[in-house]
Ligand SMILES: NC(=O)c1ccc[n+]([C@@H]2O[C@H](COP(=O)([O-])OP(=O)(O)OC[C@H]3O[C@@H](n4cnc5c(N)ncnc54)[C@H](O)[C@@H]3O)[C@@H](O)[C@H]2O)c1
C-alpha cells in the first residue's frame with residue numbers, strides 16, 4: 458500500500474511528526490490537512506509535509522483511508538459530528554490524544570465505532586507546533602491503539618502495520634486501562650512538575666536565589682512544566698477521576714515521607730531511595746517492543762572518510778556479524794551517531810567490549 462489518502466485535523470508537534478513519517482515511508486501518500494492557523498498551512502505546504510490544506514471539513518475527507526485527529530483532546534472530539542457524514546466505510550478514524558475514555562464515549566454516542574481506533578503515541582516533548590515536529594519523533598516508541606469492540610480485525614491489522622512502518626511499536630490496550638496507566642506515568646508527573654516549579658517561584662526571594670542556583674536535579678524533573686497549558690488543561694479535565702485517584706495515593710506517600718523525616722526514621726528514608734532506584738533502573742530509556750528485540754549500539758564517529766569501514770573491519774575480523782548499520786539522528790541523540798545492529802545479544806556485548814578497547818565512545822540504549 459503506497460498510494461493512499463490521509464486527512465489530518467490539527468497539525469502541530471505530533472500531527473506534523475506523523476505526517477513527515479508517512480511522507481517518508483510512503484512516498485505516494487496524499488495528505489490533506491485542516492488547521493487553525495494560516496501560517497502553519499503555508500509552512501506545511503512549502504516544506505512538502507502535506508499536499509493540500511483545507512479551510513473546511515468537506516469532500517476531501519470522504520476520500521481518506523485514514524483520518525488523524527491531532528488537536529488538543531477536547532478540540533478533537535468537537536470535530537467528530539462534522540466528520541461523520543464524510544467517512545467512507547473502510548476509513549480508519551483515529552486520534553493521537555493523551556486521553557481515550559472521553560473520545561470513545563463520544564464515538565459510542567455518535568455511532569461511529571466501526572471506523573474508530575483510538576491512538577496514542579507515547580513520545581513527545583514540551584515543545585509545540587509543526588516547526589518542532591520530527592520524522593523520528595515516534596521511532597521506537599510505543600504507540601497505544603484502543604480499538605472499539607465493533608471495528609473490524611482487518612482495520613486493526615491495517616493500522617498496526619502502518620504504525621510499524623513508521624517505526625513505532627503498536628500496543629493494543631483497553632481505553633479505560635490506557636487512561637488509568639497514563640494518569641500515573643504521564644498526567645500526574647506533569648502536575649507534579651508544574652506545582653513544584655510554582656512552589657519554587659512562590660518560595661524564592663527577591664534576588665531569585667533559588668532560580669539562580671537551580672541545577673540538574675530541578676531541571677530534569679521539571680522539563681515538562683514548560684509544556685502547553687492549552688493541551689494539559691484539556692488532558693486533566695478529560696481524565697479527572699483517574700488523576701484524582703493517583704494524586705491521592707501520591708499525597709499519601711508524601712505524607713508518609715514527611716512522617717518518616719519528622720520521626721528520624723532513617724531506615725524508611727533509605728528504603729524510599731533504594732526501592733525507587735532499583736525500579737527506575739529497571740525501566741528502559743528506549744521503548745522496546747515485546748515482539749521484536751533489537752540488539753544495537755550507538756557509536757560516536759569522527760567525521761572522516763573510511764570511519765565506518767574501519768569499525769566494520771574491527772567487528773568482522775573478530776567474527777562479529779553486523780545485521781544493519783547506519784547513521785541515525787533521533788530524539789535520543791542531538792548529534793548524529795552510528796547505529797550498529799547485531800543478530801543476538803551475545804554479539805552486541807562482545808562488540809561493546811571490543812570497540813571500547815579501540816577507544817570508540819559507545820552508548821547502550
Ligand atoms: N506533546 C506531546 O508530548 C504529546 C504526545 C502524545 C500525544 N499528544 C497529543 O497530541 C495532540 C496534539 O498535541 P501536540 O503536542 O501536537 O500539540 P501542538 O500544540 O504542537 O499541536 C496542536 C495543533 O492543533 C491545532 N489546534 C488546536 N485547536 C484546534 C482546533 N480547534 N482545530 C484545529 N486545530 C487546532 C493547533 O493550532 C496546533 O497546530 C493532543 O491531543 C495531545 O494530547 C501530545
Ligand SMILES: O=C(O)C(=O)C[C@]1(C(=O)O)C=C[C@@H](O)C=C1
Pocket residue numbers: 554555578579580581582583584642643644681
Ligand atoms: O517527553 C515529554 O515531554 C512528554 O511529556 C511526552 C508525554 C509523556 O511522556 O508524558 C506527554 C504526553 C503524551 O500524551 C505522551 C508523552
